[in-house]
Amino acid sequence: MRAVILLAPACLLFAACQTQPAEIAPQGSAPAMSTPVGPVVGPNGEAQNREQHEADLDPYAHDKIALQDGRRLFVQYNCYGCHGGHGGGGMGPSLRDEDWIYGSSDAHVYESIAQGRAHGMPAWGVQVPSEQIWKLVAYVKSLRSPEEPDPPPHEQ
Numbered sequence: 001m002r003a004v005i006l007l008a009p010a011c012l013l014f015a016a017c018q019t020q021p022a023e024i025a026p027q028g029s030a031p032a033m034s035t036p037v038g039p040v041v042g043p044n045g046e047a048q049n050r051e052q053h054e055a056d057l058d059p060y061a062h063d064k065i066a067l068q069d070g071r072r073l074f075v076q077y078n079c080y081g082c083h084g085g086h087g088g089g090g091m092g093p094s095l096r097d098e099d100w101i102y103g104s105s106d107a108h109v110y111e112s113i114a115q116g117r118a119h120g121m122p123a124w125g126v127q128v129p130s131e132q133i134w135k136l137v138a139y140v141k142s143l144r145s146p147e148e149p150d151p152p153p154h155e156q
Contacts, residue, residue: 057105057106057107058106058110058134058137058138058141059134060134060135060137060138061106061138061141062138062147063138064147064149066134066135066138066139067135067138067139067142067147067148067149068149069132069135069139070135070136070137070138070139070140070142070149071139071149071150073128073132073135073136073139074087074136074139074140077124077128077136079136082120082121083095085152086143086150086151086152087140087143088152091120092120092121095140095143096143096144101117102117104141106137106141109137109140109141110133110134110137113125113128113133113136113137114128114130114133
């Protein structure tokens, strides 16, 4: 009888060691995570549908005052430190050319500013309010256009 009493807890302990709860990931792997990907948030905190027309997406597109604010923010946040004084490039890529690595739509430019990009573009979405990011988008999209505030001297 004494052997049965000592053997029973040992069997239970052995059986418990052989099973893993379903919610624990296999050893050496990260648990599965779901990262939702959704629409870009607009200046009022409302989700914007990516399928919308570009002019509808950026609420400041073609707004002369917002373009000037975007230029001011471009300087204030030292964007010119990497992208050049008028977005012509430097350590960072040119914002004046037609070749865009991550896309040139308003949503793509917004995401590049807010979320950052590999190889040097920091994510500004945590530090810069969405309204200001949209004004930066409007300014960047105005480069090389007649709407550009304060264009470089050779383009005036």
